[in-house]
Amino acid sequence: MYHCSPTNNADTERYSLTARTTSKRKISKRKIIIAACTGGALLAVSPLVAQAAAPPPPTVAAKGAALLDASSGEKVFGKADNTVRPLASTTKLAVASVVLDTKGVNLEQQVPVKQEYRDYVTEHEASTADLQTGDKVTVNQLLYAALLPSGADAAYALADTFGEGDTPAERSESFIGKMNKKADDLGLTKTEFKTFAGISSKDVSTPLELAKLAKHNMENATFREVVKTKEYKGDAPAENGGTRHYTWTNTNQLLGSYKGVVGIKTGTTTPAGPCLVFAATRGDTTLVGTIQNSKDRYADAAKILDYGFDSDSAEDMKLRKLPSGAQTD
Numbered sequence: 001m002y003h004c005s006p007t008n009n010a011d012t013e014r015y016s017l018t019a020r021t022t023s024k025r026k027i028s029k030r031k032i033i034i035a036a037c038t039g040g041a042l043l044a045v046s047p048l049v050a051q052a053a054a055p056p057p058p059t060v061a062a063k064g065a066a067l068l069d070a071s072s073g074e075k076v077f078g079k080a081d082n083t084v085r086p087l088a089s090t091t092k093l094a095v096a097s098v099v100l101d102t103k104g105v106n107l108e109q110q111v112p113v114k115q116e117y118r119d120y121v122t123e124h125e126a127s128t129a130d131l132q133t134g135d136k137v138t139v140n141q142l143l144y145a146a147l148l149p150s151g152a153d154a155a156y157a158l159a160d161t162f163g164e165g166d167t168p169a170e171r172s173e174s175f176i177g178k179m180n181k182k183a184d185d186l187g188l189t190k191t192e193f194k195t196f197a198g199i200s201s202k203d204v205s206t207p208l209e210l211a212k213l214a215k216h217n218m219e220n221a222t223f224r225e226v227v228k229t230k231e232y233k234g235d236a237p238a239e240n241g242g243t244r245h246y247t248w249t250n251t252n253q254l255l256g257s258y259k260g261v262v263g264i265k266t267g268t269t270t271p272a273g274p275c276l277v278f279a280a281t282r283g284d285t286t287l288v289g290t291i292q293n294s295k296d297r298y299a300d301a302a303k304i305l306d307y308g309f310d311s312d313s314a315e316d317m318k319l320r321k322l323p324s325g326a327q328t329d
Contacts, residue, residue, distance in 0.1 A: 058303040062294035063273070066207035067304045070215050070279065070286035076308045077289070081208040084190050085292045088267030088275050089127060089150045089329050091198030093213055094179040096143055099158055100220045101182070107140040107222065110237075111161050116168050117153040124199045126152035127329045129248055134239025141246070143222070144232040147265055148248040149327035152197035159196040172196060183209075186216055201271035207290045214264055214277045215288045227263030227279075230256055230320070249326040254278050256320040258302050259313050262286075266297075266329045280305050 057077060064085055067077035075081070099105060113131045121128045129151025131137065137145070139161065145154030156172065163171030163178070176193055183191040183205075191205040191213070205213070217223045231249050238244040251266045260280040267275040273293030278301045280287055287308045291297045302314035322328065 058307050060300040061296045062291045062300045064207040064292035066211045067289040068211045070288045077304050082206050084204045086201045086272035087198050087203045088269040088272035089198045090265050090267040090275050090277050091203045092146050095155050097182050098178045109139045110136040117156045120156050121153050129154045135236045135244050137236045143226050147226050148250040150329040155196045207292050210290045251329040253319045254298050
């Protein structure tokens with residue numbers, strides 16, 4: 001039996017409740033006690049009272065969203081999470097997955113930057129890492145370039161390097177085939193890629209399947225290191241024999257704004273709208289989520305994470321500002 005008191009701190013023990021969606025979540029005894037007490041009266045705490053104390057799922061602006069427990073794969077939150085929508089640059093998660101899952105991948109392999117990569121950016125008005133023709137950048141640097149400033153030029157370089165064929169076009173087509181096979185291998189039956197950069201409205205997935213892809217990627221240490229980086233600075237040999245200095249800023253403004261966020265990737269096109277794949281860790285719990293087509297993707301992500309962590313961090317969140325001239329996506 002518990003007494004209603006403003007100084008009661010029995011927060012360390014927790015009751016198990018039925019999930020806010022279909023999964024099981026937890027709520028502190030203190031919250032249950034507060035819900036059970038009225039005007040100082042002493043009431044017995046029952047499972048029914050505890051169930052009633054669980055907050056409702058948040059309302060989000062996104063047309064689609066999902067949140068998974070990274071350890072169990074259990075769904076914590078969903079909104080139209082099985083509806084197929086365009087992916088925009090979150091497509092590049094599949095690029096990273098193919099590269100990092102390649103057996104014996106050499107992250108220090110140098111890749112010469114071709115003019116075709118820059119031309120691709122110009123032709124499609126795509127986001128860029130501003131790779132300079134003739135520079136030799138490593139595979140690891142290309143992952144930063146593709147995932148932080150969302151460089152379509154870097155994604156092309158990776159596709160050209162890890163695809164098969166006699167020409168860049170053939171190799172990139174081969175690589176896109178590998179992206180689709182990766183989706184098949186992961187059981188993502190509604191996911192399909194037509195490009196390596198997400199520039200097509202036919203690069204599609206569902207919020208739930210995209211979250212599953214992100215969960216898979218977060219199992220890789222290199223991927224985790226890349227997507228948690230706010231700013232990358234590195235050097236590369238230039239064609240003229242000198243040294244090129246590159247600086248890439250992470251377009252994901254949730255990183256550094258919401259406690260515990262450790263990635264992952266933004267994406268925006270007219271068909272897809274603003275999208276976001278995100279992950280956060282608090283204690284021994286990591287949550288991975290997706291937002292598709294939202295006018296307020298960062299606020300949505302924070303609300304969903306609050307729901308998953310049973311916290312209220314979203315209320316006071318202030319977004320990290322990108323430096324002047326940084327790529328946006």
